[in-house]
Amino acid sequence: MRVVLLTGKGGVGKTTMSAATAIGAAAHGHRVFLLSTDPAHSVGDALGRPVGARPVEVAPSVVAQEVAVLDEIERSWSEIQDWLRGLLREGADELVAEEILVFPGLEELVALRAIREVEALGEFDVCVVDCAPTGSTLRMLRFPDALAVFMGGVFDLERRAARALKPILETVGLRGLVPGDEVFAAFERLVSDVDDVRQILLDGDRTTARLVTNAARVVVDETRRSFAYLSLYGVATDAVLVNRLLPSAAQGGFFARWAAREHEELAALEAGFGVPLLRAELRAGEPIGVEALAALAREVYGARDPAAILQRGRPLRWRRVGATTRLEIDLPHVSKEEVEVAARGEDLHLRVRDARRAIALPASLVGRSVQSARLERDVLVVTFA
Ligand SMILES: Nc1ncnc2c1ncn2[C@@H]1O[C@H](COP(=O)(O)OP(=O)(O)O)[C@@H](O)[C@H]1O
Numbered sequence: 001m002r003v004v005l006l007t008g009k010g011g012v013g014k015t016t017m018s019a020a021t022a023i024g025a026a027a028h029g030h031r032v033f034l035l036s037t038d039p040a041h042s043v044g045d046a047l048g049r050p051v052g053a054r055p056v057e058v059a060p061s062v063v064a065q066e067v068a069v070l071d072e073i074e075r076s077w078s079e080i081q082d083w084l085r086g087l088l089r090e091g092a093d094e095l096v097a098e099e100i101l102v103f104p105g106l107e108e109l110v111a112l113r114a115i116r117e118v119e120a121l122g123e124f125d126v127c128v129v130d131c132a133p134t135g136s137t138l139r140m141l142r143f144p145d146a147l148a149v150f151m152g153g154v155f156d157l158e159r160r161a162a163r164a165l166k167p168i169l170e171t172v173g174l175r176g177l178v179p180g181d182e183v184f185a186a187f188e189r190l191v192s193d194v195d196d197v198r199q200i201l202l203d204g205d206r207t208t209a210r211l212v213t214n215a216a217r218v219v220v221d222e223t224r225r226s227f228a229y230l231s232l233y234g235v236a237t238d239a240v241l242v243n244r245l246l247p248s249a250a251q252g253g254f255f256a257r258w259a260a261r262e263h264e265e266l267a268a269l270e271a272g273f274g275v276p277l278l279r280a281e282l283r284a285g286e287p288i289g290v291e292a293l294a295a296l297a298r299e300v301y302g303a304r305d306p307a308a309i310l311q312r313g314r315p316l317r318w319r320r321v322g323a324t325t326r327l328e329i330d331l332p333h334v335s336k337e338e339v340e341v342a343a344r345g346e347d348l349h350l351r352v353r354d355a356r357r358a359i360a361l362p363a364s365l366v367g368r369s370v371q372s373a374r375l376e377r378d379v380l381v382v383t384f385a
């Protein structure tokens with residue numbers, strides 16, 4: 001099953017474009033599942049008909065669903081939630097407990113886990129995902145790293161400590177503080193779920209992201225950063241969708257300067273990413289309903305199949321060059337000063353602006369230090385001593 005993730009800054013038209021992509025893919029003969037994971041669900045608004053937590057057919061060959069994240073968390077990890085509530089009740093360090101409760105990225109991850117369930121149905125060719133604004137999507141991508149740290153460090157220790165402390169805590173009536181086996185089991189399920197979702201997201205033969213943007217400086221800047229962050233986390237972007245461009249009929253008078261600015265931003269976008277730039281004009285009214293969305297899909301995708309991989313890429317790759325192995329990451333519009341690279345133990349630690357990632361080093365490179373990290377034509381190349 002193909003997975004198409006649509007993300008971008010708030011309000012640029014993610015939901016509208018997701019719904020149009022779904023309708024367009026169905027017009028190309030695909031069986032489509034349209035999944036909304038943005039907590040501010042509005043797929044129903046765009047389609048002009050109700051969509052909820054249960055899958056519902058919204059057009060021929062298009063089924064839509066909004067993920068109820070809190071219910072999902074409760075359903076899957078109630079043991080963890082109960083334990084955490086216990087911790088809070090027993091007056092454990094509230095800050096610690098709260099930090100665990102709001103595991104950054106957990107919500108998004110739970111939402112994306114729904115992709116796996118759609119796939120398991122075996123009835124769909126493509127799952128189009130209306131994601132939360134870019135920030136949250138990226139938090140979700142970072143989540144596996146955060147969880148690995150938590151599980152490896154804190155939790156192993158806790159598990160060992162829990163065994164030793166259990167009798168003592170029970171005697172003094174603080175039994176709620178000891179995580180029971182069911183809590184550990186729930187955490188283990190969480191880790192395996194995270195891993196499954198990660199596998200799907202990082203599989204460039206299956207999953208691609210599309211960045212929705214407007215031709216305005218502030219939005220384009222965020223789009224550039226998002227593109228780089230997605231690369232850093234290994235997610236391939238296969239198109240940039242520029243929405244709400246001023247139609248030529250509206251480029252005079254007051255809007256002449258807006259139009260001029262748009263042309264500049266479009267030129268920058270065109271030079272920018274090495275993926276197809278698809279466009280949609282501002283409509284005279286909101287594109288609501290299946291008809292309007294189908295027309296929008298035709299405008300955006302032309303003869304292209306919206307479910308196709310519009311550009312194949314492996315944004316993050318290990319390459320053998322001669323006798324050495326190097327890491328390459330596509331990072332357009334990133335400057336040298338914004339990147340930090342260091343090998344520590346079994347991981348390579350990368351920072352691009354405020355996004356960090358630890359990548360496991362291939363066995364042959366463990367223990368080596370970074371020889372050089374340079375940007376060569378929008379690609380970060382890391383070599384090892
Ligand atoms: N090309 C367009 N022309 C006119 N209105 C649009 C267009 N694309 C989106 N809209 C409208 O803009 C608003 C925000 O779009 P929406 O898809 O909900 O954005 P997001 O999901 O990014 O928050 C909605 O009212 C939508 O109908």
Ligand SMILES: [Mg+2]
Pocket residue numbers: 014015016038040041042
């Ligand atoms: Mg939306």
